[in-house]
Amino acid sequence: MPEGDTVWLAAKRMHTALAGATLRRGELRVPQLAAVDLAGATVREVVPRGKHMLTRFTDGRTLRTHYRMDGSWHIYRHGTRWRGGPAFAVRAVLATDEWECVGYRLHDVALVPTSEEDRLVGHLGPDVLGPDWDLDEALRRLRATPDEQIGVALLDQRNLAGIGNLYKVESLFLCGVHPWTRVADVADLAALVDRARTLMLVNRDRPEQSTTGDLRRGSDHWVAGRKGRPCRRCGTPILLGDQGPDLQERVTWWCPRCQAARSPIDPRARTGEPGRPPMLPTAT
Structure with missing residues (x-):
C-alpha cells in the first residue's frame, strides 16, 4: 500500500499541474459518480490528508480519492499517450489544456461539499506530513x-x-x-x-x-x-x-536480536511459517 509520503508527492505534483486551471475534461469512472461531469470546474488546490488525496474546486466541492493497495495518479502532457495501465483501470480523468491527470485503480472516490470533508477524513489522527502535525x-x-x-x-x-x-x-x-x-x-x-x-x-x-x-x-x-x-x-x-x-x-x-522482546508480547504472534510456534526471543 502506498505510504503517506507517496500520496504527499503525488498531491504536490497534481497541485502544480492543476491549481488555478479550469478542467476541459473531468470524468469519474465509478458507478456512483458516472454521471458527474467536472469539465468547467476550476481547481483551487490538491492536498494530501494522510493517505487520502483531496482535490478542491473553487465551486466549493472536493474530490477525495484513495490509493489503497494498487491505486495511482499519473500526469501526462496534453496529447501524450497514457502508459499507466489498461483503459479499463482508469477511474478518473482531470485534464486541462496543458496536463492530463489520470487515476488508475483508485478507491474510495467521493465528491462532497468542501465544508463536509470531515465526513470522509475527520476520523483521521494528526497527519504525519501535514502542516498541523501534533x-x-x-x-x-x-x-x-x-x-x-x-x-x-x-x-x-x-x-x-x-x-x-x-x-x-x-x-x-x-x-x-x-x-x-x-x-x-x-x-x-x-x-x-x-x-x-x-x-x-x-x-x-x-x-x-x-x-x-x-x-x-x-x-x-x-x-x-x-x-x-x-x-x-x-x-x-x-x-x-x-x-x-x-x-x-x-x-x-x-530482527529477532536487534528487536528482542523486552516485555511479554502477544502469544498469538505469527511468523508466517504454518505449524511452527512463533519465535519470541527475549532481550539479554
Missing part, C-alpha cells in the same frame, strides 16, 4: 489503547495518519522495538513516532523510499523485504510474520 495528540491517541500491539497501532490511521507498513517496520527496527510489543511497554513512544516521521520527511520529495540512506535497490531498507537475509547490524536472519486482525494482516519483518 505529536502530543498522536501520542495521546496511541496511548488510549495501551494493550494494542505497537505494529498495529502505528498503522491505525485514527491514531496518526500517513504511516504505512514500510515505515512501520523500519522505524521499529531503528528504535529496537519488537513489532508485537504492547503500546504501554514501548520505552520511548515519542522517539519512535518521531523516527517514523523523520524517515517520511526525508523521502517525501522523491519516488524512491530509502531508510538506510542508500538509494540502490537491495540496499535501501533495513528489514523490509529481507526475510532470511542477515541483519545489517548483527547478521541474524530477518524474520517475517503476519500481524494484525484477521483479514487485515500485514506482513511484518524484524
Whole structure:
C-alpha cells in the first residue's frame, strides 16, 4: 500500500499541474459518480490528508480519492499517450489544456461539499506530513489503547495518519522495538513516532523510499523485504510474520536480536511459517 509520503508527492505534483486551471475534461469512472461531469470546474488546490488525496474546486466541492493497495495518479502532457495501465483501470480523468491527470485503480472516490470533508477524513489522527502535525495528540491517541500491539497501532490511521507498513517496520527496527510489543511497554513512544516521521520527511520529495540512506535497490531498507537475509547490524536472519486482525494482516519483518522482546508480547504472534510456534526471543 502506498505510504503517506507517496500520496504527499503525488498531491504536490497534481497541485502544480492543476491549481488555478479550469478542467476541459473531468470524468469519474465509478458507478456512483458516472454521471458527474467536472469539465468547467476550476481547481483551487490538491492536498494530501494522510493517505487520502483531496482535490478542491473553487465551486466549493472536493474530490477525495484513495490509493489503497494498487491505486495511482499519473500526469501526462496534453496529447501524450497514457502508459499507466489498461483503459479499463482508469477511474478518473482531470485534464486541462496543458496536463492530463489520470487515476488508475483508485478507491474510495467521493465528491462532497468542501465544508463536509470531515465526513470522509475527520476520523483521521494528526497527519504525519501535514502542516498541523501534533505529536502530543498522536501520542495521546496511541496511548488510549495501551494493550494494542505497537505494529498495529502505528498503522491505525485514527491514531496518526500517513504511516504505512514500510515505515512501520523500519522505524521499529531503528528504535529496537519488537513489532508485537504492547503500546504501554514501548520505552520511548515519542522517539519512535518521531523516527517514523523523520524517515517520511526525508523521502517525501522523491519516488524512491530509502531508510538506510542508500538509494540502490537491495540496499535501501533495513528489514523490509529481507526475510532470511542477515541483519545489517548483527547478521541474524530477518524474520517475517503476519500481524494484525484477521483479514487485515500485514506482513511484518524484524530482527529477532536487534528487536528482542523486552516485555511479554502477544502469544498469538505469527511468523508466517504454518505449524511452527512463533519465535519470541527475549532481550539479554
